Amino acid sequence: MIKRDFPKIHFYDQDFVDIYDKTWAWIQDYWNNGSESEAIDGKFFTYPDSTAIKQLDTVLSSFFLVYSNRIFQASPTLDLFYSRQEPSGAIRSAYSVKSGLPLVEKNNPEGLSLPIFAWAEFNLYHKSANKKRIKDVIPILRRYTEWIDSVYKRENGLYGVPLAATEMGNSPRENTAYPVDFNTCMAINALYMSALADILNDKETSFQYKRRYFSLKTRINSLMWDNEDGFYYDIDKTEKQIKVKTLAGYWPLLAEIPSDEKAERIISKLQDPKMFGAPHPFPSLAVNEKAFDENGGGFRGSVFPHLTFMVIKGLEKYQRWDLARECAIRHLYFVLDSMNPDGNHHKGKLWEAYLPLKEGPAQWQKNPEFPRSQYLAFDALSTICLTIENIVGLFISLPRKTVDWIIPNLEIMGIENLSLKKNMITILSNKSGRGWEIHMESEKLYYFTINILGKKKKTLPIPSGKCSMLIDKL
DSSP, X not given: OOOOOOOEEEOSSHHHHHXXXXXXXXXXXXXXXXXXXXXXXXXXXXXXXXXXEEHHHHHHHHHHHTTSTTSSOSHHHHHHHHTTOOTTOOOOSEEETTTOOBOOBTTBTTOOOOOOHHXXXXXXXXXXXXXXXXXXHHHHHHHHHHHHHHHHBOTTSSBOOOGGGGTOTTOSOTTOSBOHHHHHHHHHHHHHHHHHHHHTTOHHHHHHHHHHHHHHHHHHHHHTEETTXXXXXXXXXXXXXXXXXXXXXXXXXXXXXXXXXXXXXXXXXXXXXXXXXXXXXXXXXXXTSTTOOTTBTTTTTOBOHHHHHHHHHHHHHTTOHHHHHHHHHHHHHHHHHTXXXXXXXXXXXXXXXXXXXXXXXXXXXXXXXXXXXXOHHHHHIIIIIIIIIIIIOEEEETTTTEEEEEESSOOSEEEEEEEEXXXXXXXXXXXXXXXXXXXXXXXXXXXXXXXXXXXXXXXXEEOSEEEEEEGGGO
């Protein structure tokens, strides 16, 4: 049997490669195999010494665990939450590792979290092609959606939820009754539930969720969009907009809610240094807001890798690959420069949140435990997921048997020994005497699309074995 290892990446900046490799090593230390003394006895990924397993962390970690060549399975951790679904359909935001019981807080008595399971399952499907799993999870996610509807859906068609459910802690969003991020996540849930139903060819379920999606899209556009400011805001119980620009206003990009014109206006704020275009992209609160704290102060300006990931995935929906890549690279340089003040990247740590205006971990005077070091559920989204998908530029779909490589210019980079189920593939670009060449190796046929931004795009069947192509001949 071939010994499985993590896929290797190649990139012209060795620091990016080193932190990618190092993250996989750290994940091995944080992988919990469960023990007989714990109620949660499956294998799961959690923060060291944590007494809880959190829904948001679990869902987000699935986006990078899919690249582990099945050394770490992403789905069993999600199943730990599904197996605890209550008769009402409820799945809580956190469970005790010791007792297996839900952990809820006063400001979020139902233990609600951002409903993004369906997005994670759609992503898992494209990396595993496991159709049976979709058949198993759709009924669970349907009951979960119905529970949220029964408790939180209001007459105006939006969701009135506690701010704690947005998991943005001390963000200055006082008086918010209908948070833009939670409502958008319900639209994302409907969008991906429809897509999962399409995979099963279940036209009725697909149509039902598509209709829900368009209904939410219409309400978010009519009640939360401010045409003068060109931004999406939270609204209070009288449906009046709360004019505070937080990064929560970028979830609508991921849900494909804004028209191209609206998207352009929001995206322009990501490049404006007075708003979200800070040296370290993207602060959780706009730089020109009164409550902005240049030390981060929790969600008053800190850069959180999971929110940066969300914004970059939203940019992809509008084909802004160039900006997505530029911001991913800038973000990763700040992450690297924050590891160790002496510039020694080999000894430092990753952090839960970063300073917005210079390198270094964020600070929050009122909370000395913030930010947590090595918070890999957030950090590995940057050092693994953004590195593969946005910096190297590879997008993989196993059911479609496709690999898309979207790159702005030719550089020495690529991936080696990435497992596509039972097919190991390698894609590397380098410069030879004959010009730029892409070398590929595969055990089975797949379809490869290369898209060199604005210049060339071509799809080719890649046979099993080794082959290479000259870019100039495309």
